[in-house]
Amino acid sequence: MEVIDKWVAEFIIRRQQNPRVSPSNLLSALRFGDSPDCLKLKISSVLRDISNSLIRGTIDEGTLDLLEMLEKLHLQEHSVLMESHKSAYCWTAVECTVRFMWPLSSSDGFFTDALERIWTKRIEVLKESGSGLVSNELLKWEADLKIALEDSEMYQRIRESNIRYTAISLLNQLLKEQWEILGSSALELVSQRTFLKRKAQNVDNRGDPNHVDESMRRGTSEEEDGNENNRENANDVEGVRCLEGDGIDKVNAADEEETMSAQEEEPEPSLDKGDKTVARELKEFLLEIQGHIDSSTRKEEQEPNNGIDYSVDVTPQPARGNRTGTSRQVRNETPDSANEKGSGSQGTWSGRVGPRLPTPVPLNVSPLKKENSNARRPKKFWTPEEVEGLREGVKEYGRSWKDIKNANPTVFAERTEVDLKDKWRNLVR
DNA sequence: GTAGGGGTAGGT
C-alpha cells in the first residue's frame, strides 16, 4: 500500500494547479520516512509549494522558508547547491525587504523591521550554519540595503527598481531546473519498464522486431530525441514541458541510473509511449473526479484575477498583431491562447472525450487592443480607484506601465498600458 | 515597451 501511496502522492504533487491539495499537508498525512524516494517526494512537495505560491502571486518570507528547506533536502541528498537556487534566494530576500519600502523615507513604515528580521536574524542564522545560500550577490545586497537605511538616495534607487520581476524570473528558472533534475516519476519509470518487458516478449513471440518498432514509432513521431525520452515527466502531461537539459546540473540524476540503464541498453524512440499512456489515463480519471467535485472551478480560473500562470510565466508571449488582437468581448469567451489551439472546448473539460488539464492563460497585457481599427472604444472616465492604483503603481514600479497593469489586473482591466501612460501624462501636467 | 507629440471623438 505504501508504494501506491507514494506514487499517487507523487502524481498529485507533480500536477500543476491543484489548490485543493497542499503538498506539505499531503506528505505529513502520509508520514513518509527518510528513504531516497521520500526525499525526492519531499523535494517535489517543496517545489510544488513554491510554484503554488507563485501562482497565487505571493512572494514572501514563506518562500524564503521553502528555499531554505529545499537546500536542507538537497544536503540530505548530498547534491550540489545550484546557482539558480542561490540567486532565487537572494532576490526573494531582497523582494521581501523592498516590499516594505513603500514610504518615501526609510525611517517610516516597516523597512527597518524587515531589514532586522530578514537580514540581521534570518540570514545571520544561514551564515552561522555555513549555508551555501549566502552568496556574494546576497552579501552585496545586504550591504546596499543597510546603506539605504541611512542614505536616502540609495533608498530611492532600490525602492524604485523592479525587484519583483527578477525574483519571479529566478524562482521560475529554479523550478524549471529542479523539475528537470527530478526527472521521471516512479509511475512513469515503472510504465517504461513494463513497456520494455512487454515489447521484449512481443519480439520473442513474433520473431520480427521490425514489425513492433514500426507500429510503435508511428504514434510518437513528434519525439525526435530518443535519448531524452526518459526525462519526460508528469508535468509534461500538463503542457509544462521542461527545457531539455542544456546547461543543467545533473548531479541529482545519479539515483536514476539504475532505472535508466535499462533504457540505455535499448534506446528506442518509442519508449515514452508507456508512460504517456499511464499519465494520460491518470489525468483522465483525475479530471473526471475533479469535474464531479467542483464544477465551478473552471469558472473561477477564467477570472482575470485568478489567471493561473501569468505571474509565473515570464517567458515572452508570441507577438500579437499591432491593434489587431481580438476584441474585449470575444476574448472573454475564447481566450486567445496558443495553448488552446487544437484542444477540446471548455464543454468537454469534465468529460472523457479529449480531456485536458486547465491551460494556463497567458497574460495578455493589452486585452483592449481593437480588432477593428476604425472603431473607437467608448470613452470611460478614470475612477478615483484607478487613479489611486496608477499612483501606487508608479510608486512601486516607476513608469513601467506593463508591470503596473499586471500588478493590478482587476483595477486596470479596462485600460491598456498606453491608457496608463496617457493618464499619467495628464496627471503630471 | 515606453515617451512624447499631436490629432480626434465625445461629453459637458
Next chain:
DNA sequence: ACCTACCCCTAC
C-alpha cells in the same frame, strides 16, 4: 469652446 480619454505615429 473646452476638457478628457482615446488613438496614431515616430523615435529610441
